[in-house]
Amino acid sequence: MFRRFFGGGVPAELDGVLASEEHVVATAGLRPSGFLYASSLGLWVPAQEGQRRVGWHLISKVTWGNGVLEVVEARESGTAGDAVLLADERPVRYQLERPNKLPDVVHNRVNGSIRSRHRRDLPGGGVWFVQRKVPGRDGIVLQVRPDPGSDEEAVRRVAAEVAAKIREALQ
Template identity: 35%
Template sequence: MSLFRRRPKLPPALRPPLEADERVLAWAFVGEPGEQVVVATNRGLWQPGGRRLGWHEIHKAEWSGRELRITPAEVAQERPGYTVMVDAPIIGFLLLEPGELPDQVRTRVTRSVAYTSHHPLPPNGGVRVVGRRISGADGLSWSVRYDARTAVDADPVVDVTDQLVEAAREATAPPA
């Protein structure tokens, strides 16, 4: 056994349609080796079927030792300067030979988060303000996720959320 074993290259027939500056970081067959792969690139996670989730579009990634579970973000509402996000249905991938894929996914999702802060909102509830990096784009993309019991459309909640996002933007702005 060699100390410098190299992972086999991604079969060309299974390579997703990468952008010009996109490169493969890790990949793994889904289920038994054969026809479907999950591919991590510097831009996001390619799923079987050719759909890519950007790292900033993944709320959570969990690795059980056999299954990679991804909770994508879904846009619930667009507001001036930020989006309101909710969890989309969880996507699971059985990876019998995961290689470096779970580590790359965890690292890339974590790196995409540049700012996060949770704030309680009266009377009961709260909001998480998040600034995320998008590969290939300058600046941060701002979003919020409300706790389950929060009245997300109530005018006072929207006003406070607007103020919290603006304060986060100011706190992370480069010095002039």
């Protein structure tokens, strides 16, 4: 138990599942049981069987207050040119028994993955364009997260145009 809170090796739950270059940087116990682990590549959350990693680039929002870490995970729903289209999942709330430094690490890693962000209004809603660094990979990825109800065709068209302009600017 001491090693889980203060370091000193790979937690038993993650032994054999961490990538070769991945390391745990913060841990917090959950109520009533379980743990969250922040690694160099993402946030390890409880799953049906063991733990699963959510990459820092796939966390749309994280908030911390009153002992609860609320995480909004995004799933990749498609592509438009070089852009990756995202859709937010429902927020998941984790009640932390002892937060330690985990909330600060998560906040810093999520925000640290963002290189730029821009919002644009479209028919039926708006869309966020976010350029992010994906841990463990070279380069930047353009993520496009539309508001619910946004015109899907308009989102795809504008996302592909923005991705093409970025690609041209980098050449």
